[in-house]
Amino acid sequence: GPKVLQIPSHQIIDMGQMVTLNCDPVSNHLYFYWYKQILGQQMEFLVNFYNGKVMEKSKLFKDQFSVERPDGSYFTLKIQPTALEDSAVYFCASSQGQGANTGQLYFGEGSKLTVL
Amino acid sequence: GDQVKQSPSALSLQEGTNSALRCNFSIATTTVQWFLQNPRGSLMNLFYLVPGTKENGRLKSTFNSKESYSTLHIRDAQLEDSGTYFCAAPNVGDNSKLIWGLGTSLVVNP
Numbered sequence: 001g002p003k004v005l006q007i008p009s010h011q012i013i014d015m016g017q018m019v020t021l022n023c024d025p026v027s028n029h030l031y032f033y034w035y036k037q038i039l040g041q042q043m044e045f046l047v048n049f050y051n052g053k054v055m056e057k058s059k060l061f062k063d064q065f066s067v068e069r070p071d072g073s074y075f076t077l078k079i080q081p082t083a084l085e086d087s088a089v090y091f092c093a094s095s096q097g098q099g100a101n102t103g104q105l106y107f108g109e110g111s112k113l114t115v116l
Numbered sequence: 117g118d119q120v121k122q123s124p125s126a127l128s129l130q131e132g133t134n135s136a137l138r139c140n141f142s143i144a145t146t147t148v149q150w151f152l153q154n155p156r157g158s159l160m161n162l163f164y165l166v167p168g169t170k171e172n173g174r175l176k177s178t179f180n181s182k183e184s185y186s187t188l189h190i191r192d193a194q195l196e197d198s199g200t201y202f203c204a205a206p207n208v209g210d211n212s213k214l215i216w217g218l219g220t221s222l223v224v225n226p
Contacts, residue, residue, distance in 0.1 A: 031212075042216055042217075043216040055212055056212045056213065089157055098211035100166050104161075106161060107151070109157075109158040
């Protein structure tokens with residue numbers, strides 16, 4: 001089926017550093033998402049992005065977080081500066097649309113972030 | 117986990133047996149997705165459902181929007197079926213984000 005690719009699969013950084021997580025969504029998809037999963041816990045919505053803009057974000061999407069997709073390249077999640085509580089697995093997803101026929105989300109394999 | 121409730125929270129099966137997982141919704145929703153997260157943490161799409169039933173190999177899923185539940189049936193369980201099964205659904209009128217259950221942790225034993 002359609003694939004969403006995430007790079008890196010795992011990153012370890014020191015608290016206070018910047019990190020960028022990259023996502024290559026499904027090629028004809030228009031809506032992009034980031035979700036956060038702390039080890040063994042529930043998957044939580046962070047943000048969704050359409051037409052170059054953030055459409056909706058949750059309270060987990062702190063001021064230190066930003067997303068962009070410059071010129072159709074990777075859809076990125078940047079955290080600057082990182083904090084210990086940012087340690088989690090971040091999943092990127094994309095969908096063609098948001099209706100019943102087009103709203104299926106396809107997820108990447110996750111980027112595990114460890115902040116020391 | 118209150119808006120999307122999964123049961124059971126954990127399940128142990130013998131290889132070759134059958135079981136059913138359930139997802140109850142306290143939100144109004146018109147679609148549901150089922151995923152399997154394997155022990156390495158990767159998420160696999162299993163089903164995307166509007167009201168009705170879909171089947172794929174040994175898996176079958178039903179979504180009943182009127183009674184606000186979805187089920188996932190596993191037939192002839194295999195060792196590689198082990199992992200955590202999640203259901204997720206958007207609140208009607210807000211298709212922009214999925215609300216997730218807490219998952220059912222399945223272990224298939226030889």
